[in-house]
Amino acid sequence: VRAGLLTAGAALLTGCGSQQLLSIGDMSSAYNREIFWMSVWAIAFSIIIFIGVSYALFYTVRKFREDRPGHDAAPAQFHGNNRLEVILVVVPVLIVVLLSVLTVRSMARLNPTPQNATSINVLARQFWWNFTYPTATAAAGGVVSNGNELVMPTRNPVALTITSGDVMHAFWAPNLGGQRNATPGTEKTWQIDTNRPGVYQGNCSLLCGASHANMRYKVVALEPERYNSFLAAAQAYRAPTPAEGSAEARGYTIFMQGKPSTGALACAACHRVQGTPANGAAGPDLSFFGTRRTLGAGMWEGERAEEMLIPWLANSPGVKPGSLMPPYNGATYRVNGQVQKGGVLTEQELSDVAAYIRSLRLPEEANYWRDVP
Numbered sequence: 001v002r003a004g005l006l007t008a009g010a011a012l013l014t015g016c017g018s019q020q021l022l023s024i025g026d027m028s029s030a031y032n033r034e035i036f037w038m039s040v041w042a043i044a045f046s047i048i049i050f051i052g053v054s055y056a057l058f059y060t061v062r063k064f065r066e067d068r069p070g071h072d073a074a075p076a077q078f079h080g081n082n083r084l085e086v087i088l089v090v091v092p093v094l095i096v097v098l099l100s101v102l103t104v105r106s107m108a109r110l111n112p113t114p115q116n117a118t119s120i121n122v123l124a125r126q127f128w129w130n131f132t133y134p135t136a137t138a139a140a141g142g143v144v145s146n147g148n149e150l151v152m153p154t155r156n157p158v159a160l161t162i163t164s165g166d167v168m169h170a171f172w173a174p175n176l177g178g179q180r181n182a183t184p185g186t187e188k189t190w191q192i193d194t195n196r197p198g199v200y201q202g203n204c205s206l207l208c209g210a211s212h213a214n215m216r217y218k219v220v221a222l223e224p225e226r227y228n229s230f231l232a233a234a235q236a237y238r239a240p241t242p243a244e245g246s247a248e249a250r251g252y253t254i255f256m257q258g259k260p261s262t263g264a265l266a267c268a269a270c271h272r273v274q275g276t277p278a279n280g281a282a283g284p285d286l287s288f289f290g291t292r293r294t295l296g297a298g299m300w301e302g303e304r305a306e307e308m309l310i311p312w313l314a315n316s317p318g319v320k321p322g323s324l325m326p327p328y329n330g331a332t333y334r335v336n337g338q339v340q341k342g343g344v345l346t347e348q349e350l351s352d353v354a355a356y357i358r359s360l361r362l363p364e365e366a367n368y369w370r371d372v373p
């Protein structure tokens with residue numbers, strides 16, 4: 001735990017290497033700029049009021065102290081001061097009115113989703129995210145969706161439609177805008193934006209269960225041209241059929257059919273892979289799994305994610321508390337509070353499945369991690 005804290009602390013201080021420091025003060029986002037200037041106004045008035053009240057306090061204490069020269073035991077006797085009372089009511093009212101006007105103006109700027117916004121749908125589940133691009137429709141060549149890695153354009157507002165498939169969660173990528181609840185049964189809209197390409201950290205910001213803290217995502221913001229080429233290629237993407245006899249082909253068979261003789265469920269029952277019969281919706285979309293850099297909803301990334309893939313497939317709930325993916329090493333897991341035994345795949349079979357899902361890659365021109373250090 002201590003090592004984890006130190007790592008997290010170091011990551012915060014260094015801004016996670018190439019990545020942006022988690023900050024609501026990131027001025028690349030119009031949302032954050034709006035909030036920043038609202039705060040400046042509110043803080044400025046607070047400072048003015050603080051100085052005024054402090055001055056009045058010290059002035060009174062000093063001027064009417066008991067040992068002042070010419071002090072008379074009985075103070076002046078009078079009731080009220082109309083002018084002072086009017087000032088004390090009018091000034092705060094004016095401040096509140098001004099702050100309200102500024103607030104309403106900010107809300108008007110941020111709330112109605114601009115016509116030119118890019119639409120992206122967000123689905124939150126225990127404990128992962130799915131990001132779907134509604135402009136890429138089946139008619140246009142295929143629904144595009146990606147698990148736990150959100151690709152968005154820069155210099156253009158992104159209109160999110162956020163919902164949850166189970167309990168309440170909240171979407172929050174602090175550098176890109178404020179947070180919004182993901183509530184089952186309702187769709188909430190939200191807007192994020194940035195004018196700086198890069199990788200941003202997102203988190204679930206509403207306590208939602210055992211792996212709330214492990215419910216993260218990456219936002220990769222690309223220049224609009226690169227974003228468009230990502231979306232076009234993603235839309236045209238069809239997962240290739242692996243060459244017969246290869247590890248990928250063996251993995252493909254297990255992915256699609258499971259291994260009924262040992263109780264191993266098919267991955268396709270819960271996961272979707274674009275261009276294949278796999279169309280499950282209970283788990284994150286794996287269409288571009290090989291392009292992704294993170295594993296387990298941001299629990300691991302880069303080389304660590306590579307190393308963790310087999311342990312993850314072997315016993316997902318064992319490495320991520322509350323994960324609903326069944327273990328494939330025969331370990332027990334809980335479904336709706338009941339203990340069940342997972343199916344069994346051999347080491348070889350697990351590695352074949354890993355080979356198959358690693359082969360699911362976007363073409364290089366659409367690889368959103370390209371050029372990201």
Ligand code: CUA
Pocket residue numbers: 124125126127168169170204205206207208209211212213215
């Ligand atoms: Cu989902 Cu916290």
